[in-house]
Amino acid sequence: MRIVLVGPPGAGKGTQAAYLAENLSIPHISTGDLFRANISQGTDLGKQARAYMDAGQLVPDEVTIGMAKDRMAQPDAVNGFLLDGFPRNVGQAEALDVMLKDEGVKLDAVLDLEVPEDEVVKRIAGRRICRNDSAHVFHATYNKPKTEGVCDTCGGELYQRDDDSEETVRTRLEVYHTQTEPIIDYYRAQGLVVTISALGKVTEVTARAMAALKQSDEG
Numbered sequence: 001m002r003i004v005l006v007g008p009p010g011a012g013k014g015t016q017a018a019y020l021a022e023n024l025s026i027p028h029i030s031t032g033d034l035f036r037a038n039i040s041q042g043t044d045l046g047k048q049a050r051a052y053m054d055a056g057q058l059v060p061d062e063v064t065i066g067m068a069k070d071r072m073a074q075p076d077a078v079n080g081f082l083l084d085g086f087p088r089n090v091g092q093a094e095a096l097d098v099m100l101k102d103e104g105v106k107l108d109a110v111l112d113l114e115v116p117e118d119e120v121v122k123r124i125a126g127r128r129i130c131r132n133d134s135a136h137v138f139h140a141t142y143n144k145p146k147t148e149g150v151c152d153t154c155g156g157e158l159y160q161r162d163d164d165s166e167e168t169v170r171t172r173l174e175v176y177h178t179q180t181e182p183i184i185d186y187y188r189a190q191g192l193v194v195t196i197s198a199l200g201k202v203t204e205v206t207a208r209a210m211a212a213l214k215q216s217d218e219g
Protein backbone atom coordinates (compact mmCIF):
# COMPACT_ATOMS: atom_id res chain seq x y z
CA MET A 1 0.00 0.00 0.00
CA ARG A 2 1.03 3.60 -0.65
CA ILE A 3 -0.15 5.73 2.20
CA VAL A 4 0.19 9.35 3.27
CA LEU A 5 -0.26 10.01 6.98
CA VAL A 6 -1.56 13.44 7.99
CA GLY A 7 -2.58 14.97 11.29
CA PRO A 8 -1.78 17.96 13.49
CA PRO A 9 1.34 18.07 15.61
CA GLY A 10 0.64 15.90 18.67
CA ALA A 11 -1.65 13.45 16.88
CA GLY A 12 0.91 10.68 17.45
CA LYS A 13 1.83 10.52 13.80
CA GLY A 14 5.40 9.29 14.32
CA THR A 15 4.30 6.52 16.69
CA GLN A 16 1.44 5.39 14.48
CA ALA A 17 3.62 5.57 11.37
CA ALA A 18 6.14 3.20 12.96
CA TYR A 19 3.48 0.66 14.01
CA LEU A 20 1.50 0.86 10.78
CA ALA A 21 4.59 0.51 8.61
CA GLU A 22 5.57 -2.59 10.57
CA ASN A 23 2.06 -4.09 10.37
CA LEU A 24 1.87 -3.41 6.63
CA SER A 25 5.50 -4.41 5.92
CA ILE A 26 6.25 -1.13 4.15
CA PRO A 27 8.97 1.44 4.92
CA HIS A 28 8.15 4.44 7.10
CA ILE A 29 9.47 7.49 5.27
CA SER A 30 9.57 10.55 7.52
CA THR A 31 10.72 13.98 6.38
CA GLY A 32 12.82 14.39 9.51
CA ASP A 33 14.73 11.18 8.79
CA LEU A 34 15.12 12.14 5.12
CA PHE A 35 16.74 15.44 6.09
CA ARG A 36 19.02 13.84 8.67
CA ALA A 37 20.09 11.06 6.27
CA ASN A 38 20.81 13.42 3.34
CA ILE A 39 22.70 15.86 5.52
CA SER A 40 24.77 13.21 7.30
CA GLN A 41 25.58 11.45 3.99
CA GLY A 42 26.49 14.77 2.38
CA THR A 43 24.29 14.32 -0.70
CA ASP A 44 23.81 17.30 -3.04
CA LEU A 45 20.28 17.76 -1.70
CA GLY A 46 21.55 17.46 1.85
CA LYS A 47 24.14 20.18 1.18
CA GLN A 48 21.48 22.43 -0.32
CA ALA A 49 19.15 21.86 2.64
CA ARG A 50 22.01 22.56 5.05
CA ALA A 51 22.82 25.87 3.35
CA TYR A 52 19.22 27.10 3.72
CA MET A 53 19.01 25.89 7.31
CA ASP A 54 22.35 27.50 8.24
CA ALA A 55 21.06 30.76 6.72
CA GLY A 56 17.94 30.46 8.90
CA GLN A 57 15.74 30.01 5.84
CA LEU A 58 13.04 27.47 5.04
CA VAL A 59 14.20 24.61 2.84
CA PRO A 60 12.44 25.06 -0.53
CA ASP A 61 9.87 22.48 -1.59
CA GLU A 62 12.01 21.35 -4.55
CA VAL A 63 14.76 20.16 -2.18
CA THR A 64 12.32 18.23 0.03
CA ILE A 65 10.60 16.80 -3.04
CA GLY A 66 13.97 15.66 -4.42
CA MET A 67 14.82 13.84 -1.19
CA ALA A 68 11.42 12.14 -1.10
CA LYS A 69 11.76 11.11 -4.74
CA ASP A 70 15.21 9.55 -4.15
CA ARG A 71 13.92 7.66 -1.12
CA MET A 72 10.82 6.34 -2.87
CA ALA A 73 13.01 5.04 -5.71
CA GLN A 74 14.87 2.71 -3.34
CA PRO A 75 14.05 -1.02 -3.67
CA ASP A 76 12.25 -1.38 -0.34
CA ALA A 77 9.74 1.32 -1.33
CA VAL A 78 8.87 -0.04 -4.78
CA ASN A 79 5.76 -1.88 -3.58
CA GLY A 80 4.61 0.60 -0.99
CA PHE A 81 5.49 3.13 1.65
CA LEU A 82 4.03 5.21 4.41
CA LEU A 83 4.84 8.91 4.13
CA ASP A 84 5.02 10.94 7.34
CA GLY A 85 5.59 14.70 7.08
CA PHE A 86 5.54 14.73 3.28
CA PRO A 87 3.65 16.21 1.52
CA ARG A 88 3.20 19.13 3.90
CA ASN A 89 1.53 21.56 1.52
CA VAL A 90 -0.54 21.42 -1.67
CA GLY A 91 2.50 22.15 -3.86
CA GLN A 92 4.30 19.08 -2.49
CA ALA A 93 1.12 17.00 -2.89
CA GLU A 94 0.92 17.98 -6.55
CA ALA A 95 4.60 17.09 -7.03
CA LEU A 96 4.00 13.71 -5.38
CA ASP A 97 1.11 13.04 -7.78
CA VAL A 98 3.40 13.74 -10.73
CA MET A 99 6.11 11.42 -9.33
CA LEU A 100 3.67 8.56 -8.78
CA LYS A 101 2.06 9.06 -12.18
CA ASP A 102 5.50 8.83 -13.81
CA GLU A 103 5.92 5.46 -12.09
CA GLY A 104 2.45 4.34 -13.13
CA VAL A 105 1.27 3.95 -9.54
CA LYS A 106 -1.22 5.66 -7.23
CA LEU A 107 -1.77 6.42 -3.58
CA ASP A 108 -4.12 3.98 -1.85
CA ALA A 109 -5.12 6.15 1.08
CA VAL A 110 -4.49 9.34 3.00
CA LEU A 111 -4.92 8.54 6.66
CA ASP A 112 -6.04 11.60 8.61
CA LEU A 113 -5.50 11.43 12.37
CA GLU A 114 -8.00 13.66 14.16
CA VAL A 115 -7.43 15.08 17.64
CA PRO A 116 -8.91 18.09 19.53
CA GLU A 117 -6.57 21.06 19.99
CA ASP A 118 -6.47 21.04 23.81
CA GLU A 119 -5.48 17.39 23.64
CA VAL A 120 -2.72 18.29 21.18
CA VAL A 121 -1.13 20.64 23.72
CA LYS A 122 -1.21 17.97 26.48
CA ARG A 123 0.27 15.37 24.20
CA ILE A 124 3.13 17.44 22.88
CA ALA A 125 4.42 18.57 26.24
CA GLY A 126 4.80 14.92 27.33
CA ARG A 127 6.39 13.58 24.18
CA ARG A 128 9.80 11.93 24.46
CA ILE A 129 11.83 10.88 21.43
CA CYS A 130 14.80 8.52 21.14
CA ARG A 131 18.13 10.10 20.23
CA ASN A 132 18.99 7.05 18.09
CA ASP A 133 15.83 6.91 15.98
CA SER A 134 13.00 9.46 15.76
CA ALA A 135 10.56 6.61 15.06
CA HIS A 136 11.02 5.49 18.68
CA VAL A 137 8.50 7.80 20.34
CA PHE A 138 7.16 7.63 23.90
CA HIS A 139 4.99 9.79 26.16
CA ALA A 140 5.45 10.64 29.81
CA THR A 141 1.75 9.84 30.46
CA TYR A 142 0.21 7.95 27.57
CA ASN A 143 3.01 5.66 26.43
CA LYS A 144 5.58 5.38 29.19
CA PRO A 145 8.83 3.60 28.50
CA LYS A 146 9.59 0.74 30.92
CA THR A 147 12.45 2.79 32.37
CA GLU A 148 12.07 6.56 32.55
CA GLY A 149 14.26 8.34 30.02
CA VAL A 150 15.29 5.13 28.23
CA CYS A 151 14.04 3.84 24.86
CA ASP A 152 12.34 0.41 25.13
CA THR A 153 13.31 -0.44 21.57
CA CYS A 154 17.03 0.28 21.51
CA GLY A 155 18.06 1.58 24.94
CA GLY A 156 18.75 5.07 23.56
CA GLU A 157 18.28 8.23 25.58
CA LEU A 158 14.83 9.83 25.40
CA TYR A 159 14.55 13.62 25.16
CA GLN A 160 12.04 16.41 24.56
CA ARG A 161 12.56 18.24 21.28
CA ASP A 162 12.85 22.02 21.47
CA ASP A 163 9.86 22.46 19.19
CA ASP A 164 7.73 20.25 21.44
CA SER A 165 7.74 22.91 24.14
CA GLU A 166 4.27 24.31 24.89
CA GLU A 167 5.09 27.82 23.73
CA THR A 168 5.73 26.66 20.16
CA VAL A 169 2.71 24.36 19.93
CA ARG A 170 0.25 27.14 19.04
CA THR A 171 2.50 28.38 16.27
CA ARG A 172 2.89 24.88 14.87
CA LEU A 173 -0.89 24.35 14.97
CA GLU A 174 -1.37 27.60 13.07
CA VAL A 175 1.12 26.50 10.40
CA TYR A 176 -0.65 23.15 10.18
CA HIS A 177 -4.05 24.84 9.67
CA THR A 178 -2.86 27.19 6.96
CA GLN A 179 -0.40 24.98 5.05
CA THR A 180 -1.10 21.31 5.65
CA GLU A 181 -4.87 21.10 6.20
CA PRO A 182 -5.55 22.19 2.60
CA ILE A 183 -3.94 18.93 1.41
CA ILE A 184 -6.74 17.02 3.14
CA ASP A 185 -9.25 18.84 0.90
CA TYR A 186 -6.95 18.21 -2.07
CA TYR A 187 -6.95 14.45 -1.40
CA ARG A 188 -10.63 14.37 -0.43
CA ALA A 189 -11.39 15.49 -3.97
CA GLN A 190 -9.56 12.31 -5.09
CA GLY A 191 -11.62 10.17 -2.71
CA LEU A 192 -8.53 9.09 -0.77
CA VAL A 193 -9.08 10.47 2.72
CA VAL A 194 -9.73 8.07 5.61
CA THR A 195 -10.30 9.95 8.87
CA ILE A 196 -9.96 8.28 12.25
CA SER A 197 -9.89 9.55 15.81
CA ALA A 198 -6.39 9.57 17.28
CA LEU A 199 -7.74 9.48 20.86
CA GLY A 200 -7.11 6.48 23.08
CA LYS A 201 -4.23 4.10 23.62
CA VAL A 202 -1.56 3.81 20.94
CA THR A 203 -2.51 0.19 20.24
CA GLU A 204 -6.21 1.13 19.94
CA VAL A 205 -5.43 3.86 17.42
CA THR A 206 -3.26 1.48 15.41
CA ALA A 207 -6.06 -1.13 15.36
CA ARG A 208 -8.57 1.55 14.33
CA ALA A 209 -6.24 2.73 11.56
CA MET A 210 -5.64 -0.81 10.27
CA ALA A 211 -9.41 -1.49 10.20
CA ALA A 212 -10.11 1.78 8.38
CA LEU A 213 -7.35 1.16 5.81
CA LYS A 214 -8.61 -2.38 5.20
CA GLN A 215 -12.14 -1.09 4.71
CA SER A 216 -11.01 1.63 2.30
CA ASP A 217 -8.93 -0.91 0.38
CA GLU A 218 -11.97 -3.15 -0.05
CA GLY A 219 -14.33 -0.30 -0.78
Ligand SMILES: [Zn+2]
Binds near residue numbers: 130131132133151155
Ligand atom coordinates in the same frame (compact mmCIF):
# COMPACT_ATOMS: atom_id res chain seq x y z
ZN1 LIG B 1 15.38 4.00 20.40
